[in-house]
Amino acid sequence: MSPGQKSKVRRTAEERRAFKRELIEVVPHLRAFARGLCGRPDMADDLVQEALLKAWAAQDRFEPGTSMRAWTFVILRNAYLTDMRRNRFRGEYDETVAERILTAPAGQEEPIHLSDLHRALLTLPPERREALLLVGAGGFSYEEAAEICGCAVGTIKSRVGRARAALTSMIEGGEVPDRSIDDPSAHRAILEELDEIAAGNGETEHIR
Amino acid sequence: MVSGANRKKDTSNHMSDSETGGRAKKASPEAAKAGERPDWATGLKKLYDSVVDEPLPDAFQELLAKLDDDEA
Numbered sequence: 001m002s003p004g005q006k007s008k009v010r011r012t013a014e015e016r017r018a019f020k021r022e023l024i025e026v027v028p029h030l031r032a033f034a035r036g037l038c039g040r041p042d043m044a045d046d047l048v049q050e051a052l053l054k055a056w057a058a059q060d061r062f063e064p065g066t067s068m069r070a071w072t073f074v075i076l077r078n079a080y081l082t083d084m085r086r087n088r089f090r091g092e093y094d095e096t097v098a099e100r101i102l103t104a105p106a107g108q109e110e111p112i113h114l115s116d117l118h119r120a121l122l123t124l125p126p127e128r129r130e131a132l133l134l135v136g137a138g139g140f141s142y143e144e145a146a147e148i149c150g151c152a153v154g155t156i157k158s159r160v161g162r163a164r165a166a167l168t169s170m171i172e173g174g175e176v177p178d179r180s181i182d183d184p185s186a187h188r189a190i191l192e193e194l195d196e197i198a199a200g201n202g203e204t205e206h207i208r
Numbered sequence: 209m210v211s212g213a214n215r216k217k218d219t220s221n222h223m224s225d226s227e228t229g230g231r232a233k234k235a236s237p238e239a240a241k242a243g244e245r246p247d248w249a250t251g252l253k254k255l256y257d258s259v260v261d262e263p264l265p266d267a268f269q270e271l272l273a274k275l276d277d278d279e280a
Contacts, residue, residue, distance in 0.1 A: 032259035137256035
């Protein structure tokens with residue numbers, strides 16, 4: 001997935017059609033990943049649209065036969081980090097929209113409220129949140145997640161482990177914050193992680 | 209969506225990988241409890257899948273349709 005690895009080969013019309021077909025297939029996954037990353041459904045969709053345009057523009061760099069989902073997740077992730085740095089997402093969380101979207105369908109008994117879970121998720125530092133989303137929700141292996149995040153497999157394992165421990169203690173201890181942004185310690189943690197990311201740690205190759 | 213069945217299968221395989229996570233199994237009751245899949249883990253998957261299963265908003269259909277027009 002590194003930029004200079006494959007020389008740019010102009011795709012045939014058939015290959016471009018195949019690319020588009022695969023791209024369309026991963027859109028629902030991109031939306032789910034983005035929603036988990038940034039919390040607000042409208043912003044998440046904006047992010048996905050941005051990522052789709054970038055993926056389309058960079059399609060000559062996609063190696064046919066490799067995972068379109070992993071490739072586009074890298075693009076989405078980079079777009080997210082860029083937007084985070086520009087302060088587009090200030091950890092905002094739309095409670096009512098989340099309630100409407102995230103609560104389970106009627107008749108299904110849930111052990112915990114999904115809205116609580118999502119709120120707890122949003123208090124995690126971004127790097128742990130995305131690691132947990134990739135492995136625990138997206139079904140990526142640790143190796144694939146490490147590839148997407150551009151870090152070592154051990155780092156991903158540690159992030160997922162910490163994220164799981166934090167969620168378990170928050171949820172089982174009934175300490176889910178009312179609103180993530182109102183929790184000063186969580187907010188501070190997010191800002192600290194952002195500084196890390198802004199310093200260039202944790203971001204993978206840019207696909208422009 | 210055509211890929212639906214494949215995706216589900218793919219995902220469940222990975223899930224079982226990630227759940228075992230290479231951790232050694234321990235015999236003590238406490239460790240057994242800790243090794244159980246917590247309730248929220250299912251919820252997390254459900255959160256993700258609920259978005260995956262949403263119909264695509266029109267904005268996406270429009271954007272995807274537009275991609276063809278940009279052919280150089």
